[in-house]
Amino acid sequence: MSGAVSAAPGNRWRWALFALVVVVALVLPQSLAPEAVNRLSEVMWVAVAALGLALLTGFNGQISLGHGAFLGLGAYITMILTVDYNQSFVVAGLVALLAAFLLGVAVGLPALRITGVYQALVTLGLATLFPQLVIRLGDITGGSVGRQLLPREGYGDTALLEEVGRRRFLSQAGFRAPAWTGLADDQWRYYVFLVLAIVVFLLVRNLTRSRVGRGLVAIRDNETAAEVAGVSVDRYKVVTFGLSAAIAALGGWMFAVLNNQVSPTSFTIALSITLLVAAVLGGAASIVGPVLGAMVVVLLREVVPAESQRYSQVIFGIVLIVVMLVAPGGIVGIYRKVEAWARRRRSTGGPAPGTTPDQPKPTQPQEA
Amino acid sequence: MALLEVDDVGVRFGGVVALDGLGFAIEEGEICALIGPNGAGKTTLFNVISRLYEPSHGSVTFAGEDLLALAPHEIAGTGIARTFQNLALVPGLSVVDNVMIGAHARTSGGFLAGALGIPVRTRERALRADAMEVLDRLGLAPVAAHPAVGLPYGTLKRIELARALAARPRLLMLDEPASGLTHEEVGELGATVVGLRDDFGLTVLLVEHHMGMVMGISEHVVVMEFGQKIADGTPEEVSRDPKVIQAYLGGGA
Incomplete structure (x- = not known):
């Protein structure tokens, strides 16, 4: 509902809040330690990937338990292209997006025939397969050790040293802040991530409020109705899967840039579950939800004592169950309920629900 | 013929x-x-x-x-537009958005246009105005912003009719x-x-x-x-x- 509503007071309030959040996000790294800045950068890659998943699951009703694999694909492509093929991070990112889009389309195609629990199983298979595949393709990926400073087997001494040196150099080089910015590396990374996250946020927001977005929700709620209205259901589903995968791969690019190393253990089923928790906890059928969810998921780890970290998956599992039972709409869902309740209270005794006939300013239910 | x-x-x-x-x-x-x-x-x-x-x-x-x-x-x-014997509305969208869905086939704008937002704004506004006109004609304007659930059965049936009409x-x-x-x-x-x-x-x-x-x-x-x-x-x-x-x-x- 772009345009028509930009004058509505509720919307102006939202833009003000958005601007406030951006300003806080801009100022924040100036006064934080590098570890804290990196933690916020982590929130951002989780948020981006969760937004991609929300587009697929929350808006289009398709299930993916395998988004960690798309994220991993993005991260590996980024590392391999920058380290082994000396490509820039920009090129690596574009290749990662394209590759994940194509893989997403390939995974989305069978989803036209299978839905619900079967789609969950197929994507679960993808999540399980990815780390195994990475280990098998050790020549390219570095196998179970991942992309680190260790050389591969079979190198002579010189080659070994060169390899170590090359990797070390690149590892140190990584994603450095350009001199003109006067920023520390962690801050530079943070700002780049912030820009990317905002861009993704706005693109997904626009998309979900467009003609296509209505089609996606119609497919989710009533596929027959969508088809009869002329929505190309198959194409929408496949393209959405591809887009969602590409957005997750952007999260993977951010992961690689932030950590400057990748290994198969980072992209297991646990990551896919974490992304799903972030999306569902915040409210998957919204755009603010996944961002809030990502904050909770990343910061939850801060709160949980180190020795209990291995229980984090258990905690996520419990959180997921509780959310689905108590507030299936997530944090945003709770907010909407309160808002609707307040509106009802205000309009008690007034005209019919919603607005008055002469003032058609509809609010979109999927809005957050 | x-x-x-x-x-x-x-x-x-x-x-x-x-x-x-x-x-x-x-x-x-x-x-x-x-x-x-x-x-x-x-x-x-x-x-x-x-x-x-x-x-x-x-x-x-x-x-x-x-x-x-x-x-x-x-x-x-x-x-060709139709309604269903057992309602086929989209509960996740408001009444007016349900009607706008009806116009899907006669409008254009793909994923890219949707994501970029800007070029479709005026069209979107016109489309919304069209949908409001149809709702008004069927006496549904007061519920335009309401989600397409939890309304009386007769109202829901009229919303479906409005959606079909939006296809012109x-x-x-x-x-x-x-x-x-x-x-x-x-x-x-x-x-x-x-x-x-x-x-x-x-x-x-x-x-x-x-x-x-x-x-x-x-x-x-x-x-x-x-x-x-x-x-x-x-x-x-x-x-x-x-x-x-x-x-x-x-x-x-």
């Missing part, structure tokens, strides 16, 4: 014959009612025209175009629009359908059990039983037809 021509259409579900060589034609601008006992195959025919069911044989031609050569989502683009169709197919409505609402609905036909130059194909409404508003009645056509003509003609009387009142009549 007739606007819609259904010729020798057959549909089977396993061993059950749902439609058995059904054929009839509708002229542009008329209100045609499809009547018959439950299980006669009326909704099945709707679903064949919507391409939701694949017929085993026969042909369906709309304005000279072979509908059976099209994919289900392409039907709306030819100028040539042929409007209504599947039991009067079911579940109060006596007064049925009277209003009949007047609404005739008014819409007159104002928008629609052709209407109607499945309905409410005989008062059928006989009151339609110019053409097709009677079905067991997947076959047993009568076809004006309301007066079919109501005098012995086969129709037999089908409706049983052997003793």
